[in-house]
Every structure is written in C-alpha cells, then in structure tokens.
Amino acid sequence: MTHNPYIYITLMALVTLAIRILPLTLIRKQIKSQFLQSFLYYVPYVTLSVMTFPAIIDAAHSPIAGTLALIVGIAAAWFGAGLLQVSIACCVVVFLFSFLL
Numbered sequence: 001m002t003h004n005p006y007i008y009i010t011l012m013a014l015v016t017l018a019i020r021i022l023p024l025t026l027i028r029k030q031i032k033s034q035f036l037q038s039f040l041y042y043v044p045y046v047t048l049s050v051m052t053f054p055a056i057i058d059a060a061h062s063p064i065a066g067t068l069a070l071i072v073g074i075a076a077a078w079f080g081a082g083l084l085q086v087s088i089a090c091c092v093v094v095f096l097f098s099f100l101l
Contacts, residue, residue: 056090065097 031037056073057066069090076086 060094065094068097069093
C-alpha cells in the first residue's frame with residue numbers, strides 16, 4: 001500500500017494555517033482572563049523546554065554528562081549568567097566530564 005505524500009503535506013499545511021489564522025479571526029477582543037493570559041505567556045517557554053531538555057541529556061556521549069551540564073546550566077542561569085556564559089559553562093562541564101570517563 002503506497003501513501004500519497006501530497007495528502008500529508010496538504011494536511012500539515014492546513015493544520016499549521018489553522019493554528020495561526022483561527023486565533024486572529026476568532027478572538028477580536030482583548031483577553032481579560034488572568035489565567036488565560038498567564039497560560040499564553042508561558043506556552044513558548046514550556047514548548048522550548050520540552051524540546052530542549054531531552055536533547056541536552058542525549059547530546060553528550062554520556063547521559064550523566066548531559067545531566068550534569070543541565071544542572072550547571074540551570075544553576076548558572078539562576079545566579080544571573082547570560083546565555084553565552086550558560087552555554088560555555090555547559091560545554092566545559094561536558095568536555096571535562098568526557099576526560100574523566
């Protein structure tokens with residue numbers, strides 16, 4: 001049984017357009033619900049976290065190195081380090097841990 005890839009591409013395009021166009025056409029007034037506003041505010045952060053955290057752990061040769069880099073990165077960000085400093089700290093942790101194994 002062969003599948004037509006054009007059907008999948010069309011379906012994907014329709015779903016993507018619906019996600020982007022429907023909120024613009026259906027919601028014309030300002031959102032007054034505090035719960036919905038805070039939910040929509042945090043959706044991009046949650047999405048990025050869900051995609052990034054597993055990749056951080058699996059990117060290194062050892063899951064332990066990835067986990068340690070994640071912990072160091074969270075601690076560095078917590079104490080006010082910028083994105084560049086956090087990335088360098090995580091890379092250094094994975095690099096040093098690779099020598100220990």
